[in-house]
Amino acid sequence: MTRSRRLLVLAVALLLLGGVGATLVVRAASRADQPRTGGPATTAGAVTLTAGQDTLAFLGSGQGPQRGALASVPADAPDGTRTVSDLTCQRFHAAAGTGVCLRSSPGALAQDNKAVIVDAELRQVRSFPLAGTPSRARVSPSGRFAAWTVFVSGESYGSAFFSTRTAILDTRTWKLDASLEEFAITMDGREYRAQDVNFWGVTFTKDDDTFYATLATAGETHLVKGSISRRSVTTLAKNVECPSLSPDETRIAYKKRVRTGASLWREHVMDLGTLRDHPLAEKRSVDDQAAWLDDRTLAYALPSDGAADRTDLWTVPADGSGSPRLLTPGASSPARLG
Amino acid sequence: MYLADRSAPAGAKAAPGRGSGRSPAVASTVLALGTVSLITDVSSEMVTAVLPLYLIAGLGLSPLGFGALDGLYNGVSALVQLTGGHLADRVRNHKLVAGIGYGLSALCKPLLLLVHSLGPISVILALERTGKGLRTAPRDALISLSTPDELQGRAFGVHRAMDTTGALLGPLAAFLILGVAVDGYDAVFGVSACVAALGVVVLILFVPSGAGFGSGSGDTPPREAATPATARPNPVRLRDAAGLLRLPRLRALALCAVLLGLTTVSDAFVYLLLQRRTGMDDQWFPLLPLGTAAVFLLLAVPAGALADRIGRRTVFLTGHALLLAAYGLLLWAPDWPALPYLVLALHGMFYAATDGVLPAAVAATVPESLRATGLALVGTGQALARFGCSLAFGGAWTLWGTGPALAAAAAGLLCCAAVAGFVLRPTPPAPSVPPTPPAPSAPDPARRP
Numbered sequence: 001m002t003r004s005r006r007l008l009v010l011a012v013a014l015l016l017l018g019g020v021g022a023t024l025v026v027r028a029a030s031r032a033d034q035p036r037t038g039g040p041a042t043t044a045g046a047v048t049l050t051a052g053q054d055t056l057a058f059l060g061s062g063q064g065p066q067r068g069a070l071a072s073v074p075a076d077a078p079d080g081t082r083t084v085s086d087l088t089c090q091r092f093h094a095a096a097g098t099g100v101c102l103r104s105s106p107g108a109l110a111q112d113n114k115a116v117i118v119d120a121e122l123r124q125v126r127s128f129p130l131a132g133t134p135s136r137a138r139v140s141p142s143g144r145f146a147a148w149t150v151f152v153s154g155e156s157y158g159s160a161f162f163s164t165r166t167a168i169l170d171t172r173t174w175k176l177d178a179s180l181e182e183f184a185i186t187m188d189g190r191e192y193r194a195q196d197v198n199f200w201g202v203t204f205t206k207d208d209d210t211f212y213a214t215l216a217t218a219g220e221t222h223l224v225k226g227s228i229s230r231r232s233v234t235t236l237a238k239n240v241e242c243p244s245l246s247p248d249e250t251r252i253a254y255k256k257r258v259r260t261g262a263s264l265w266r267e268h269v270m271d272l273g274t275l276r277d278h279p280l281a282e283k284r285s286v287d288d289q290a291a292w293l294d295d296r297t298l299a300y301a302l303p304s305d306g307a308a309d310r311t312d313l314w315t316v317p318a319d320g321s322g323s324p325r326l327l328t329p330g331a332s333s334p335a336r337l338g
Numbered sequence: 339m340y341l342a343d344r345s346a347p348a349g350a351k352a353a354p355g356r357g358s359g360r361s362p363a364v365a366s367t368v369l370a371l372g373t374v375s376l377i378t379d380v381s382s383e384m385v386t387a388v389l390p391l392y393l394i395a396g397l398g399l400s401p402l403g404f405g406a407l408d409g410l411y412n413g414v415s416a417l418v419q420l421t422g423g424h425l426a427d428r429v430r431n432h433k434l435v436a437g438i439g440y441g442l443s444a445l446c447k448p449l450l451l452l453v454h455s456l457g458p459i460s461v462i463l464a465l466e467r468t469g470k471g472l473r474t475a476p477r478d479a480l481i482s483l484s485t486p487d488e489l490q491g492r493a494f495g496v497h498r499a500m501d502t503t504g505a506l507l508g509p510l511a512a513f514l515i516l517g518v519a520v521d522g523y524d525a526v527f528g529v530s531a532c533v534a535a536l537g538v539v540v541l542i543l544f545v546p547s548g549a550g551f552g553s554g555s556g557d558t559p560p561r562e563a564a565t566p567a568t569a570r571p572n573p574v575r576l577r578d579a580a581g582l583l584r585l586p587r588l589r590a591l592a593l594c595a596v597l598l599g600l601t602t603v604s605d606a607f608v609y610l611l612l613q614r615r616t617g618m619d620d621q622w623f624p625l626l627p628l629g630t631a632a633v634f635l636l637l638a639v640p641a642g643a644l645a646d647r648i649g650r651r652t653v654f655l656t657g658h659a660l661l662l663a664a665y666g667l668l669l670w671a672p673d674w675p676a677l678p679y680l681v682l683a684l685h686g687m688f689y690a691a692t693d694g695v696l697p698a699a700v701a702a703t704v705p706e707s708l709r710a711t712g713l714a715l716v717g718t719g720q721a722l723a724r725f726g727c728s729l730a731f732g733g734a735w736t737l738w739g740t741g742p743a744l745a746a747a748a749a750g751l752l753c754c755a756a757v758a759g760f761v762l763r764p765t766p767p768a769p770s771v772p773p774t775p776p777a778p779s780a781p782d783p784a785r786r787p
Contacts, residue, residue, distance in 0.1 A: 006543045013539040017532040024529060025515055028522030067521065090395050104395055106516035109509050110624035111391055129621030133394040151394050152623070165620075178620070195736040263456045309396055309521065 031063050039330055040082055047072045047085040049094045049120045054338045056293070058331040059092050060084065061301070062310035070101070070122070075293070075336065078313075078328045087122045090134040092333040093291075094118075096143030098171055102134030102150075115148050117171055128176065131165055136242065136289050137333070140204035140211075144172055145228065147202035147211070166199040166213065168228060177231070180213065184232040187222070194218065199233075201242035201289050205249055212243045212252060223254070223270075237275050241265065242289040244298075246318070253280075253290045253298050253318065263287070267300065269318050282316045282324045291334040292318070299327055299334040367484035368493045370544035371477055372500030377537035378440060379501055381447065382466065383508025384530040388516065392523045397454055414464075415471045416718045416725075423475030423714025427574045432476035432483070432710055433547035439473025440541055442466075444534035450527045475714035480545065482701030482709060488646055490701055491653070494694030495642020502635040506628065579711045587703040592716045594758035595696060598658055599723030601751035603665075603731050603744070605630065605685075611668050611740060612681050626682065633686020634693070641690040642698065650699040651762045657691025658755045660684045665748040669741065696720070 001009075047057065047070055054075045060066040060082075068088040073080050089101035097120035104113045113130035115137075132152035139146050149166045168177045177183075180199040185192040198216040205211065208228075215224045215233060223240035226233035243252040250272060255265035256279075267286040270277035280298070290300040298318050301311040313327040313334050327334070426435040446466040453459055478494070485493040511533075512526050519525050583589055603611075609626040612618075645653035664684035671677055697713055704712030727747075734743035 001543070010539065010543055013536060017536050017539075021529040021532040024525045024532075025519055025522065028515075028519035028525035031519070031522075063521070104391060106513040108513060109628060110387070110513070112621070129619050131620035131623050133390045135394055151390055193736070195732055309523075 040079060040328065042066065042071070042082045042084050045083040045085070047083055047087075047122060049097050049099050049118070049122070049337060056299075056327075057092070057094060057335045057337055058313060058328070059089055059333045060330060061312075061332045062304070062307065062330045070099075071331070072337070073328065075338065085122055087118065089116075089333070091137045091148075093137040093139050093146075093335050094337060095139040095141050095335070098139050098143035098146065100137045100139055100146040100148060102130070102137050102148055104134055113150065115146075115167075115169075117146060117169070125171070126174065128167075128169070135164070136166075136201050138202050138204060138289070140208060141206045141247075142208050144208050145170055145204055145211075147204070147213075149200040149202070164198045164200045164216075166202060168202065168211070170228075177228070180226075180233070182231070183226060184230075185215065185224075186232065186234040188235065192217075199224075201244075203243050203245040203252070203289075205245060212245060214241045214243065214254075221257070223252070236272075237270065240270070244290045244292060246292050246295055248295050251318070253292065255286055255288070255290075258285070267298070267316070269298075269320070278320045280316050280318070280320055281322050282314065284324075288332075291336060293334075293336050299336075301332040301334070304329065364489075364493055364496050365484040366544075367546055368481050368496055369500075370540065371481055372497045374440065374537050374541045374545065375477070375497060375501040376504035376507075377533055377540060378443065379504025380508045380511060381530045381534035381537065382443065382470075383505045384512040384515075384526055384533070385447065385450065387509035387512040388523060388526050391516075392526075393456070393459070396521060396523045415467055416722050418468050418471030419474055419721070420711075420714045420718050422472035423479070423710040423712075423717075424574075424576070424579050426476035426479060426710040427579075427708050430574075430707075431547055432480045433541070433545055435710075436473040436476040436480065436545075437538065437541055439469045439471070439476070440534075440538050441469070442472065443469030444531065444538050447527055447531035447534050451524055475710045475717060478697045478701070478713045478717075479710035482697065482713070483706060484546075487702055490698035491642035491645035491650055491695055492639060493642070494698045495639040495645075495690075498642075498690075498694040499635050499638040502631050502638065506631055506635065509628075574707060574711075578708060579715070582704065582708055582712050582715060585703060588700065588712055588716070590761045591696075591700055591703060592719050594754075594761055595716050595720040596723040597754040598751070598758055599720040600727050600730075601747055601754050602661065602724055602727055603747050604724060604728045607728070607731055607735075608664070608668075608681075608685060611744060612678055614740060615668055616673070616678050618678060622678075626678075629679070629682035630686045630689065633683050634689040637687055637690035638694060641687075642694050645691075645695045645698065649764070650695050650702075651759075651764065653691050654695045654699065655755060655759055655762070657688045657695070658751065658758070660691065661688040662748060662751050662755065664688065665744055665751065669744055669748065 055072045056075045056078055057070060057072045060069045060071055066084055068090060069084050070087040070089060070092055071082040071084045073082050087101060088103070090104045091102040093100055099118040099122065101116045101118055103116055104111050106112070111133065113132060113134060114127050115130055116127045117125045119125050130150045132150035134148065135151050136149040137147070145168060147166065147168045149164050152163050152165050166180045168180065181197050185197065194217050196217055200214050202211050202213045211226050211228065213224055213226060213233070215222045215235065221239055221241050222235040223237045223243055224233040224235050239256050241255045241257065243254045245252055251269050252272060253267060253269050256268045258264040258266050264285045265287055267280045267282050267290060268277045269280060284302055286300050286302065288300045290298045293299050293315065296318050297315055299313055299315045302314050304310040304312050310330060311332045312329045313331045314324045315327040316322065316324045422435055422439060426432040429435065443466045446462050446469070449462050450459065453462065481493055481497055482490055511529070515522055515526050515529060583592070605627065609623065612626065613623055641653060661684065664681050667677060667681050667684070696716065700713050700716045701709060731743055731747060734746055
């Protein structure tokens with residue numbers, strides 16, 4: 001092939017591939033502006049996090065302008081008209097007038113990840129930079145402490161390796177424990193130290209000191225009970241991920257890995273007094289930190305059928321009876337505000 | 339030894355073609371391969387940059403344990419590199435094998451749009467890396483075969499600089515797309531696939547095939563056109579590949595690459611240590627690799643050219659001394675505000691002084707018919723050693739904590755660099771040094787390190 005011939009082929013290839021690429025970008029960009037058709041009725045308005053109003057808050061899911069927008073519905077009418085706020089997050093949780101909103105936006109050279117603390121009127125109080133992609137968020141029942149977990153990539157042996165980093169923030173003193181990995185660990189009665197320790201999925205008790213979380217090390221996950229003031233955790237049980245403490249603080253709901261190595265989890269509830277657990281009626285794999293709607297009912301997100309980037313909220317009785325029921329479609333990050 | 343290469347006049351070897359072979363410009367093949375690498379790196383770094391976000395925010399997956407097979411895969415990937423190198427020599431078509439590697443990686447990009455769970459995504463990414471493993475050695479062989487011996491360092495420097503440019507542009511492109519199209523991961527993967535395809539097109543159009551190198555395709559100055567090997571090639575066998583290790587020079591280089599690799603703490607650990615040491619904000623953490631890459635990009639060509647002038651051994655060892663300095667700063671420097679910049683600058687200089695210089699040195703010791711095999715041999719040894727270092731460093735970190743672990747690595751690096759300095763010391767210019775390679779029977783002090 002002569003030089004000019006080769007340049008011609010290159011120009012044609014550039015044109016073709018450039019056209020395909022541009023089309024893909026334009027199509028993706030326009031998709032974000034199209035309002036969702038069907039689905040629950042919505043109205044733009046003010047969502048408040050104050051106690052005593054008995055609402056269910058969650059983030060919108062699926063494509064469209066309301067993706068990630070914080071919305072609320074009356075707790076007794078989850079199918080009712082959604083009030084949708086301006087606050088958009090990747091992950092959200094709130095209690096007693098404090099909200100934590102984990103946000104991820106594309107920066108110039110890397111993602112810009114932030115944890116934003118909002119007050120009852122969703123005004124930003126403070127924001128903290130995050131080291132990775134948002135995963136879990138929790139606020140203590142009193143509204144004083146907030147915790148979040150992010151995934152950090154390339155922090156270990158290989159570059160495609162992920163690890164977690166979990167932080168706990170005191171919103172009264174603004175003291176931030178940036179990584180639970182600095183807490184002292186007691187495993188099976190002994191002091192434990194390892195480089196491969198990962199924490200995720202914090203859940204708080206009402207005493208504003210005790211928390212539960214997942215600790216992973218040496219290929220196993222453990223339920224740990226921790227103390228913020230003593231900066232320490234103690235292991236309680238194995239194969240427990242993303243614990244969520246019941247309002248009466250007697251049980252945790254959590255995801256239990258079905259088979260080592262497989263990304264399949266079955267939602268379980270464990271009695272903290274006896275450490276005995278039972279599976280719930282939900283048979284699909286749940287990869288979420290569930291929320292308690294009351295002492296008998298759990299809510300969690302599951303991927304919608306046939307849509308990779310959309311989840312629905314489901315609910316199931318906590319005692320293992322009954323069957324899962326759709327709570328509301330196109331939603332994630334459930335939080336009961338009451 | 340590179341000194342020895344210089345003393346064994348390369349001109350004598352390149353003579354049959356045209357004059358002294360002192361062409362000032364970089365061979366067009368090198369520029370073409372650099373362009374292919376640049377484009378391909380834009381494509382793959384686009385995916386790498388948004389992958390965590392896509393997995394966690396886009397698909398709602400928990401990627402913990404995603405890298406669980408990484409250790410195993412490191413071993414497989416090393417074997418793939420060896421296979422790619424040897425295959426390229428066997429079929430005498432480096433371009434073909436490199437093209438298969440680039441093509442395989444390009445095919446993986448659109449596949450990412452079709453799968454939505456961790457297992458298949460890991461498989462696709464593993465295939466992508468298999469493509470990378472396949473192409474590395476034949477590509478480096480093409481670079482070295484198209485460049486006169488005395489300009490190898492600079493040629494590899496040009497290639498690495500272009501490659502790194504792509505790695506820096508990739509995230510930029512990806513986040514630009516995500517800025518325009520909210521959650522447009524499909525757009526990022528689609529554009530990445532288009533970019534990768536463009537890389538393959540450029541490879542096919544502008545890189546001459548390694549078969550009968552310089553036999554008319556392209557405007558590469560035909561070197562070795564008169565070599566009998568081109569006329570009636572002897573088949574390359576596995577035995578020949580193993581026989582390469584009998585070359586004292588190559589053995590010495592492989593030994594040094596492995597020794598130094600065993601004490602080269604992986605980038606991830608360096609950034610983590612730097613963050614812990616300086617207490618810098620989490621938000622800067624993802625930008626640390628970009629600092630290293632920027633310095634690498636700026637200095638790759640000068641370092642390569644310097645290696646050609648003053649000796650590759652000197653530059654290669656200086657690179658490791660710079661890495662040692664970076665370890666030292668991490669261990670003992672007071673808390674200067676400039677510390678992160680200094681460490682990243684040293685880290686980038688380390689890459690500039692070693693990443694392209696090592697293959698340039700290896701190329702000079704391996705006969706042309708086994709060039710890709712030789713490059714793959716040393717590359718594989720280095721990769722496996724570095725992986726071993728990661729495991730050992732992780733263990734030491736657990737047992738002793740960060741400081742002592744790094745101090746141990748630094749002490750190890752010092753020892754290995756001293757050994758390397760001794761093993762690679764220039765041989766006295768022998769009166770009648772045979773061209774490449776030095777015959778195994780030739781008396782050589784480096785044979786018994």
